[in-house]
Amino acid sequence: MTVRLRYFAAFREICQLDQETYCGQFKTVADLYELICKKYQFTLNMQQTRPAINDRFCAWDNALQENDLVVFIPPVAGG
Amino acid sequence: MSLQNEANTRAKFMLSQGPVHLEYQHSCSPESGALVSFDGLVRNNNEGKDVLRLEYSAYAELALHEGSLIVKEAVDCFALQAALCSHALGVLEIGQLAVSIRVWASHRGEGFEACRWIIDQVKSRVPIWKKESYTDGTCEWVLCQHVGHHGH
Numbered sequence: 001m002t003v004r005l006r007y008f009a010a011f012r013e014i015c016q017l018d019q020e021t022y023c024g025q026f027k028t029v030a031d032l033y034e035l036i037c038k039k040y041q042f043t044l045n046m047q048q049t050r051p052a053i054n055d056r057f058c059a060w061d062n063a064l065q066e067n068d069l070v071v072f073i074p075p076v077a078g079g
Numbered sequence: 080m081s082l083q084n085e086a087n088t089r090a091k092f093m094l095s096q097g098p099v100h101l102e103y104q105h106s107c108s109p110e111s112g113a114l115v116s117f118d119g120l121v122r123n124n125n126e127g128k129d130v131l132r133l134e135y136s137a138y139a140e141l142a143l144h145e146g147s148l149i150v151k152e153a154v155d156c157f158a159l160q161a162a163l164c165s166h167a168l169g170v171l172e173i174g175q176l177a178v179s180i181r182v183w184a185s186h187r188g189e190g191f192e193a194c195r196w197i198i199d200q201v202k203s204r205v206p207i208w209k210k211e212s213y214t215d216g217t218c219e220w221v222l223c224q225h226v227g228h229h230g231h
Contacts, residue, residue, distance in 0.1 A: 008138050009208035010220045048222075052206075055140040071138060071206075077221040078135070078166055078207030079119050079178050079198055 001026065004069045005036070011074055015040040029053065030060040033072055044074055090154045092146030093165040094139060101165045101179035108160040111183040115190035117198055119178040121171045125221070129214040135168045135177065138206040142166075149200045157193035159184050164197055166207060 002023040007015055026032045029051040036042065050073040051058055057073075064070065093101075099118075107114075121133050150162040160183040167177050180197050184190035201207075212218040 006138070008206070009136060009210075010222070013220075052138070052141055055144065057141070057145070071141070073138065073141075073206050074208070074220070075222040076203065076206055077209040078137075078205050079202040 001064060001066055003032065003064055004067065006069065006071050008071065009074050010044075011040075011042060011072060014042060027063055028060065029058060029062050029064060029070060032064060032070060033060070036072065042072075048075055049073060089159075089161045090147070090150040091163050092143060092150050093163075094137060094142060094146075095165050095167050097167060097169050098171055098175040099165045099167045099177065099179045101163065101181065107183060110185055111160045113184045113187040113190035115182050115184065115187065115194045117178075117180040117194045118176055119198070121173050121175050121177055123173045125211060128211070130173070131212045131214050132173065133171045133177070134210045134212070135166070135171065136208050136210070137166075137168055139168075142205050142207055145205050146201065149197060149204065152200075153182065153193045153197050157182075157184065157189045157196070159189070159193055162193065162197065164201060166201065166205070168207075 002021060004019065005022050006019045007017055012018060024035055026035060030046065033046065033051065046060055051060060052071045052073060053062060054069050123130050146164060150164055153159060153162045162182045164180045171177055180194050182190050182193045184193060209221045210218055211221055
C-alpha cells in the first residue's frame with residue numbers, strides 16, 4: 001500500500017522532510033508508525049504520539065486506505 | 080443568517096501569523112453579563128532556562144478543526160453567548176501575545192470556568208508546537224502538555 005506522510009516539529013527535524021510518499025506492507029496506522037520509527041529512529045512511543053488520517057485525529061488501530069494522508073503528532077505545546 | 084453561520088460567529092478559533100491581535104468587538108447578546116479574557120504571553124524563562132524567543136508551528140488543517148471543536152464545545156457546555164480564541168504562529172519575542180481567549184457568559188462563574196477550560200484544552204489537544212531558543216544559544220522543542228497538568 002502507498003500512503004502520504006507529513007512531518008511536523010521534532011519529527012520533521014529528525015527525518016529532514018516535510019512530506020513523503022511511503023510504500024510498504026502495513027494495515028493499521030500503528031503498523032505504519034512502527035515502520036517509520038525504525039526508518040528514522042523516532043524514539044517517541046505510541047503513548048507520547050497521536051496519529052491523524054486525512055486531517056483528523058484517529059485511533060492507532062484504524063485501518064489505512066491507499067493514498068491516505070497520515071501524520072504522527074508529537075506532544076503538543078501550544079499556549 | 081443560517082444556524083450554521085450563527086454558530087460559526089458565536090464560536091471561532093483562529094491562527095495568527097505572528098503575535099495575536101484579537102478583534103473582540105462582538106455584537107454582544109443582551110443576555111451577556113460577563114466578558115472574561117485570557118491572554119498568554121511569551122515569558123523569559125522556562126524550567127530554569129533563560130528564554131530568548133519562541134517559535135510556534137502548527138499542523139494548520141487539524142489545528143483549525145480541533146480548535147473550532149473546542150470553542151464550540153465550550154459554548155455548548157458552559158451555555159456561553161460566544162467564545163473566541165486565536166493562537167500565534169511563527170517567531171515571538173518576550174512579552175508578545177501567544178494566545179488570546181474571550182468568552183461572553185451570562186454570569187462570571189461560567190465565564191471564568193469556560194476560559195480556563197478552553198486554554199487547558201487548547202494546550203493539550205491542538206497540534207501546535209513550541210521551540211524555545213535560550214540565551215545560551217541552544218534551542219529545543221517543548222514536549223510537555225497533558226490534560227490536567229498546569230503551568231507553562
